[in-house]
Amino acid sequence: SVPASIASALSAGARRGLLMKGGAVIEAAAGLRHVAFDKTGTLTLGKPVVTDLLTADGVSEAQLIALAAGVEQGSSHPLALAILNRARDAGIAPPLAQGARALAGRGVEAMVGESLAWVASPRHAAGNGGMAPGHQARAEALEAEGKTVVVVWREGAPHGLIAMRDEPRADTAEAMRQLRAMDLVPVMLTGDNARTAAAIAGGLGMEFRAEMLPEDKLVAIRDLSAQGGVMMIGDGINDAPALKQAGVGVAMGSGTDVALETADAAILRDRVADVPGLIRLARATMGNIR
Ligand code: ADP
Ligand code: MG
Numbered sequence: 001s002v003p004a005s006i007a008s009a010l011s012a013g014a015r016r017g018l019l020m021k022g023g024a025v026i027e028a029a030a031g032l033r034h035v036a037f038d039k040t041g042t043l044t045l046g047k048p049v050v051t052d053l054l055t056a057d058g059v060s061e062a063q064l065i066a067l068a069a070g071v072e073q074g075s076s077h078p079l080a081l082a083i084l085n086r087a088r089d090a091g092i093a094p095p096l097a098q099g100a101r102a103l104a105g106r107g108v109e110a111m112v113g114e115s116l117a118w119v120a121s122p123r124h125a126a127g128n129g130g131m132a133p134g135h136q137a138r139a140e141a142l143e144a145e146g147k148t149v150v151v152v153w154r155e156g157a158p159h160g161l162i163a164m165r166d167e168p169r170a171d172t173a174e175a176m177r178q179l180r181a182m183d184l185v186p187v188m189l190t191g192d193n194a195r196t197a198a199a200i201a202g203g204l205g206m207e208f209r210a211e212m213l214p215e216d217k218l219v220a221i222r223d224l225s226a227q228g229g230v231m232m233i234g235d236g237i238n239d240a241p242a243l244k245q246a247g248v249g250v251a252m253g254s255g256t257d258v259a260l261e262t263a264d265a266a267i268l269r270d271r272v273a274d275v276p277g278l279i280r281l282a283r284a285t286m287g288n289i290r
Contacts, residue, residue, distance in 0.1 A: 002289050003023075005285055005288050005289050006023040006026055006285060006289075009026055009281055009282070009284075009285040010022075010023070010026070012281065013278065013281055016274070016277070017267065017268035017269045017271075017274065018265065018266075018267055018268075018274060018277065018278045018281065019265060019266045019267075019268065020264070020265045020278075021264050021265065024264075025248060025264045025265050025282075026281075026282045026285050026286065027282075027286060028229060028247045028248045028264075028282075029231060029248050029265075029278060029279050029282035029283075030279075030282040030283045030285070030286035030287075031228075031229045031286075032184055032228065032229040032230065032231050032247070032248070032279065033184065033185060033224075033227055033228025033229055033230065034184070034185045034186075034187055034224045034227065034228065034229075034230045034231070035179055035184050035185070035186050035187070035230075035231045035233070035275065035279075036186075036187045036188075036189055036220070036221060036224060036230060036231070036232045036233070036242075036246065037186065037187070037188055037189065037206075037232075037233045037234070037272075038189055038190070038217075038232075038233065038234035038235060038239050038242075039188050039189070039190035039192060039197070039200070040078055040166060040190065040191075040192075041078065041235050041253065042233055042234055042235060042252055042253070042272070043168055043169065043172050043188060043200075043204065043272065044166040044167060044168050044169065044172075044200075045166060045167055045168075045169055046078050046166065046235075047078065047081075047082075047166065048078055048079055048081075048082040048148065048164035048165060048166035049082055049085075049164060049165055049166075050082050050083065050085075050086040050162055050163070050164050051147055051163050051164060051165045052142060052147070052161070052162070052163035053065070053160065053161070053162055053163075054132075054135060054138055054160050054161040054162075054163075055159065055160040056132035056135070056157070056158050056159055056160050057132070059159045059160055062090065062092055063159065064152055064159050064160045064162070065083070065086055065087050065090060065092050065162075066087065066092050066093075066094060066095060067095070067112060067117055067152055067154055067159055068083045068087075068119050068150075068152045068159075068162055069083055069084055069086075069087035069092065069094035070094040070095040070096070070097045070110070070112045070117070071097055071100065071108055071109065071110045071112060071117050071118060071119045071152075072084060072094075072108060072119055073094045073097060073100075074097070074100045074110075075100065075102070075108050077108070078166065079119075079148065079150060079164060080108070080119075082164045083119070083150075083162060083164075086162075095112055095113065096112075096113075097110040097111060097112045097117075098110065098111045099111050103118065103120055103124060104213065105191050105212075105213045105214075106120045106121050106123065106124040107119050107120025107121055107124055107150065108120070112154065115154055115155035116154070116155055117152075117153060117154040117155070118152075118153050119150050119151070119152050119153075119162075120150060120151060120153075121149075121150065121151070121193065122136070122139050122143075122149060122150075122151055122193070123193065123211070124151070125151040125153065125158070128153070129153055129156065129158065130158060131151055131158050131161070132158045132159075132160060135151075135158070135160070135161055138161065139151075139161055140195060142161070142163040143193055143195035143196045143199070144195050144198075144199055145199060146165065146196055146199035146200045146203065147163040147164060147165045147196060148163070148164050148165075148166070148192055148193075148196050149161050149162070149163045149164075149193075149196075150162050150164075168200065168203070168204060169270065169271075169272050171271060171272050171273040172204060172272045173203070173204050173205070174273060175272040175273040175275055175276055176204045176205050176206050177205065178273070178276035179275070179276050179279075180205065182276060182279065182280070184279070185207065186204075186205075186206040186207070187206060187207045187208065187209065187220075187224070188200070188201045188204070188206055188207070188208040188209070189208075189209050189212055189217045189220055189232075189242070190208065190209070190210055190211075190212060191210075191211065191212055191213065192210055192211070193210060193211060194210040194211060196210075197209075197210035198210070214238060214239070214241060214242070215241065217232075217239065217241070217242035218241045218242050218245050220242075221242050221245040221246050222245055225245075225246070225247065229247045229248070230246045230247050230248070231246060231247065231248040231249075231250060231275075231279070232245070232246035232248070232249050232250065233250045233251075233252050233267075233275055234249075234250075234251065234252070235251065235252065235253060236251030236252075236253075236262060236263055236266070240262040243262050243263045243264075244262055248264050248265060249262065249263040249264050249265070250263055250264065250265045250266065250267060250275070250278070251263040251265075251266045251267070252266070252267040252270070252272075252274075252275075253267070253270050265278065
């Protein structure tokens with residue numbers, strides 16, 4: 001019977017760490033067109049590592065890292081943690097900073113000593129004092145390698161660039177292959193710049209939308225929904241509006257205790273391959289019923 005098939009699918013899922021809020025989730029997950037993913041921490045490990053330092057004339061690498069670490073020391077953003085790890089590994093103690101504040105989707109600024117400083121995207125730098133000579137082209141080349149570049153700036157003088165790389169999870173490429181084989185369209189949604197996003201999405205064989213603020217992700221989900229069913233997978237915390245908007249919102253990863261409040265389903269293990277797994281379970285269940 002229908003309720004019995006659904007009930008057994010829900011408990012089969014739960015045994016594999018796939019929590020679904022109810023039978024309607026199974027029905028919706030069996031009728032999808034697009035599968036949208038947040039990039040950082042979902043498709044990738046969410047643990048970027050500093051790969052390149054480019055200093056402006058008269059600035060040492062140690063000064064560049066110290067200033068950036070000072071600005072970022074109160075931030076829990078993955079890029080901030082990468083910079084703070086690099087400072088710690090190099091034995092650099094960040095200078096005292098005050099009044100740190102986030103520049104939404106662009107970076108963070110703070111007072112370091114007597115001067116204003118920020119660490120932010122090249123896009124932010126373009127309208128706020130720019131980059132050191134030659135750094136624009138270097139930044140673009142690093143982004144084309146799939147790295148995220150931030151500009152470090154202090155009171156009228158750009159100090160340099162820090163490039164970081166956040167590797168895809170080990171099973172991400174295979175999971176995207178499975179989704180495509182199931183006639184689904186995987187899409188990456190990211191706040192990162194278009195060049196970095198294109199390099200990473202291209203390597204994974206998926207579409208992408210870049211430079212998105214959280215509210216842009218919500219609009220993107222609404223657009224995709226006009227073309228058929230949409231599943232959105234994210235960390236469940238800063239992606240809550242987009243998860244809510246999607247036909248099926250899925251929170252993934254260890255931080256999902258609160259996720260089921262906003263999401264329709266949760267994947268408890270950090271396994272991207274559980275996404276095609278969940279959809280296969282839903283399709284098999286609905287196939288049995290029909
Ligand atoms: P994502 O969708 O990848 O989580 P975010 O909205 O968190 O993106 O960040 C978008 C962009 O803003 C980053 O790629 C970076 O350029 C910049 N940014 C955000 N927070 C910080 C920070 N703490 N330090 C430096 N840059 C930041
Ligand atoms: Mg984010």
